[in-house]
Amino acid sequence: MTEKDLASLKVQQDRLMHDIHSTCEWGKGERWGDQSTETGMSRLSLSDTDKQARDWFAETTESLGCKVTTDAMGNQFAVRPGLNEGAMTYAGSHLDTQPTGGRYDGILGVTAGVEMLRTLNDNWVETNYPTGVINWTNEEGARFPKSMVSSGVWAGDIPIADAHALKSVIPANDTATMKSDLERIGYLGSTPCSHTAMPIAAHFELHIEQGPILEAEQRRVGIVRGVQSYKWFTITVRGKESHTGATSFAHRADALLLASKCILASHRIATRHNALASTGILNLRPGSTNTVPGFVEFSLDIRSPSNETVEKVEAECRAAFASLTSDTSSEPEAAHSHPSSLTCDISWRTDFVSPATSFHKDCISCATAAAASLVDSSVPEPDAELNLGAWGKLMTSGAGHDSVYTSKHAPTCMIFAPSRDGVSHNPREFTTPEGCADGAQVLLGAVVRYDRLRGERGR
Amino acid sequence: MTEKDLASLKVQQDRLMHDIHSTCEWGKGERWGDQSTETGMSRLSLSDTDKQARDWFAETTESLGCKVTTDAMGNQFAVRPGLNEGAMTYAGSHLDTQPTGGRYDGILGVTAGVEMLRTLNDNWVETNYPTGVINWTNEEGARFPKSMVSSGVWAGDIPIADAHALKSVIPANDTATMKSDLERIGYLGSTPCSHTAMPIAAHFELHIEQGPILEAEQRRVGIVRGVQSYKWFTITVRGKESHTGATSFAHRADALLLASKCILASHRIATRHNALASTGILNLRPGSTNTVPGFVEFSLDIRSPSNETVEKVEAECRAAFASLTSDTSSEPEAAHSHPSSLTCDISWRTDFVSPATSFHKDCISCATAAAASLVDSSVPEPDAELNLGAWGKLMTSGAGHDSVYTSKHAPTCMIFAPSRDGVSHNPREFTTPEGCADGAQVLLGAVVRYDRLRGERGR
Structure with a gap:
């Protein structure tokens, strides 16, 4: 033709x-x-x-x-x-x-x-x-x-x-x-x-x-x-439920505050690698105005045209999230937090891996x-x-x-x-x-x- | 006696x-x-x-x-x-x-x-x-x-x-x-x-x-x-739903990313005033791993022994949240965000006021x-x-x-x-x-x- x-x-x-x-x-x-x-x-x-x-x-x-x-x-x-x-x-x-x-x-x-x-x-x-x-x-x-x-x-x-x-x-x-x-x-x-x-x-x-x-x-x-390429994760943050009025920042393990820092950190890290990181699901417990959440679960979706970049962003997010559980973290998201005698735990579950x-x-x-x-x-x-x-x-x-x-x-x-x-x-x-x-x-x-x-x- | x-x-x-x-x-x-x-x-x-x-x-x-x-x-x-x-x-x-x-x-x-x-x-x-x-x-x-x-x-x-x-x-x-x-x-x-x-x-x-x-x-x-003294608010963030894989950071209005910044900002502001700010409820829509949330609603509970401090923290949070909707915000929570052509809207509802x-x-x-x-x-x-x-x-x-x-x-x-x-x-x-x-x-x-x-x- x-x-x-x-x-x-x-x-x-x-x-x-x-x-x-x-x-x-x-x-x-x-x-x-x-x-x-x-x-x-x-x-x-x-x-x-x-x-x-x-x-x-x-x-x-x-x-x-x-x-x-x-x-x-x-x-x-x-x-x-x-x-x-x-x-x-x-x-x-x-x-x-x-x-x-x-x-x-x-x-x-x-x-x-x-x-x-x-x-x-x-x-x-x-x-x-x-x-x-x-x-x-x-x-x-x-x-x-x-x-x-x-x-x-x-x-x-x-x-x-x-x-x-x-x-x-x-x-x-x-x-x-x-x-x-x-x-x-x-x-x-x-x-x-x-x-x-x-x-x-x-x-x-x-x-x-x-x-x-x-x-x-x-x-x-x-x-x-x-x-x-993309990978999907579910991140679980376990802190401690406590009364918002009766519990000073120094005695909290606020799972939502930590989750918020992680979400910001994932955005920062993905931006640096010209990749994408997104959270579309976030569930918390118990869910009351006057109770500091003791449990948060959120999705993390990392994408890039390159498998290697997805791996890098994942590795840096894992390191940053772990660091953010501690008061002495040097991640920027930790800069303005009140120190606390309690910490939250973070765990990751990989839900889906789709190579490029x-x-x-x-x-x-x-x-x-x-x-x-x-x-x-x-x-x-x-x-x-x-x-x-x-x-x-x-x-x-x-x-x-x-x-x-x-x-x-x-x-x-x-x-x-x-x-x-x-x-x-x-x-x-x-x-x-x-x-x-x-x-x-x-x-x-x-x-x-x-x-x-x-x-x-x-x- | x-x-x-x-x-x-x-x-x-x-x-x-x-x-x-x-x-x-x-x-x-x-x-x-x-x-x-x-x-x-x-x-x-x-x-x-x-x-x-x-x-x-x-x-x-x-x-x-x-x-x-x-x-x-x-x-x-x-x-x-x-x-x-x-x-x-x-x-x-x-x-x-x-x-x-x-x-x-x-x-x-x-x-x-x-x-x-x-x-x-x-x-x-x-x-x-x-x-x-x-x-x-x-x-x-x-x-x-x-x-x-x-x-x-x-x-x-x-x-x-x-x-x-x-x-x-x-x-x-x-x-x-x-x-x-x-x-x-x-x-x-x-x-x-x-x-x-x-x-x-x-x-x-x-x-x-x-x-x-x-x-x-x-x-x-x-x-x-x-x-x-305490005041309870419900904060609504309206952004835009979009596909996490198909939408670059430059084209997003991510309601959860903004809500996360607001939660961190409220913690920072309350810390500075020796007050308390807490989020115990957060709901988002639509709630799917591969969809950037277009809607988030969260509670904010501000407390201090002094009514004046509660008012100050509220006023500073209102200013910070409004500023954070913009790319050019000088709030620390905005420091590492990718610029976007879209913005989210924020609105406040006062749910309860209990003076000291x-x-x-x-x-x-x-x-x-x-x-x-x-x-x-x-x-x-x-x-x-x-x-x-x-x-x-x-x-x-x-x-x-x-x-x-x-x-x-x-x-x-x-x-x-x-x-x-x-x-x-x-x-x-x-x-x-x-x-x-x-x-x-x-x-x-x-x-x-x-x-x-x-x-x-x-x-």
Whole structure:
């Protein structure tokens, strides 16, 4: 396919937005939409509305000439034939949502894949190898509490028995397991869920950024070169409950005061390493205005594109937190504290470790070239901030996606569309129609370019 | 009464401990006692077990020659006649407990009052004026959520209709009001609850310290010259929810990071003013490891013996918190923060204001003289730390008590017995038998000395 042929392939924004909006009829949660004209979504994995969205996906892609295979985790693979036999170059994402989610997270990637199929058909494009679209099951991990579980099974990282046995946590008192609800809605496929049974030649995932960077820098698209390394911890601080009026600072072991110092220290240390450290959960006991908390538990989420940096930040936080338990600490957070005869204990539990993922250079170049063609630009060298001209940015994903698992067995990369205010997992989640179409255009261009590369290589 | 007569009046430790332990049969909550050989208490105000304790109080004091009056809030006044008619010199405290409380808070003061009556009887003491013991209703405010409500009605500060209408918050789904349960257990007295209907000549309250100071300094008894001033606030921080992985520090409005800075700042400011600032409650939303909290609400409890100091600490905290919302803050807590394009908002709500209470100098001297006689000492001048020799300490109560309300209409002071580890409102609450007896001895000595003073003054 010539550059000129490529340039003539244009996704249709109206058709894409129609698909997004019409599929969002299944599972729309209007009750969440009070803060915006956009409507929130509540399409939990393997629910009745998820079945409706799956049925739409199968019927639509079949009507576009695809053969649809469902595997034992309910992952749907819609395949459009190519000139040659071989593994598929896929666009993939997910149609399930958070319980109070938005209408772009996951949905944009799948509907843009469908729009890719429509555009290829409209233009009578014959690709060298088959292309296709994947709808991954339960990416959110909201109902069955393991994120990206079905691409994890595909990758061989999660045993299918464990995945099938996952119990619903939403709605309350539900007794469904993944397997029982796959059967109930008719999506327990006979094809094994594995990268050998359903090989992938390449995986491109268009997704909303879920962060504020593209919007803040007024860039149209992000090319994602990998996913950050991250580690999750639960930190427990044990001090001593005491009366706020009757206990002088000299006789306290205030678990919340120490936790506050640790939170500030983690922010300081992460800042120094150009990494991220965040606390999203903090629980204390007993929880009374006139009782100094004797117990605090808080989460710590450390991230960086580099595994080594995550390890460094963790090690420095461990040292700083331990030091902060003592009056004589030289950490800056201890500078203005009243000395006390009592101390708190700190303990750490590691909850989750996700090493850094680097996406494939071939996929990244195909996506970058496709993005550059948005503005008829040649591909520039990224600058120090990884900016690619005014239109784009080479970036690292902060969040995990199914692409992390596909990248273990297939060349993979992701494309980000700007998120308004960086908001996601929320009914206020929004990407402009232009932003959606830009993303879909880059997805199409990347898949076709990758197919061309395969044609040149003969595999 | 001569000093020699006074010196011969000795409370009996075994008898006092028997009363404490036997009355604690009503409402003992053995399920709370796992951390200690001591048993916790759960004797909620106006419950069936509170009725049993009240019945014991009335029967026992009547058997000791008292006339018992119950007022419209269920406060019980047991009066032992004196040589002359007149208002009563009382020992008063309360028999209700927290839902997971101990067996000394309140209970010690009432049983020590009963032991005072026994000792006066044993020694055929005829006081100049009537003496007595008060059991105040619902001091804890645990079941009917207003602390010291019945002494508050007595003082004229709380309308009786409001107090009667208070609804039970424990046990769950209980529909009782104070009035309905006063009627149910037969303690809605016909005597008006007021300082005019039931005047008090003086009020002495023996109580456990509920703090660690006496134990830490190895002092036998505390003489309480007043109650700290305190103000309670709820501080609300509104930032912006965002993904911990996808949102750089430069694009965050992290409500928990700001709340942590505020907590440290309040501690620093209070330390500088030799005051107390404490946060016992902190709630955040949404509460997920990978979401930066957009909302935090925390309590702030500021205390000092001086109203002016409380005002100063409040004003400085307001200024510091406001400054900390900005990147350019010069507060030390802001020193190591990454700048951000977003800011959080902070708002304050004042929940409770309790100005400082100063107890009466005559009561304080009677109690101090009684305490000095524990060790046959003359009364020393307190040093800069307000120490009274090795045996005692002149101190300020951090917590509120019924004595705050009685002090508005009658000379009042309190006596503190040491609390092991400063623990209170907890089954591990403990005061040694010797500590209980010391406190009871000082209570008796203070009441008798005050009565002698009244005899000298002829009123």
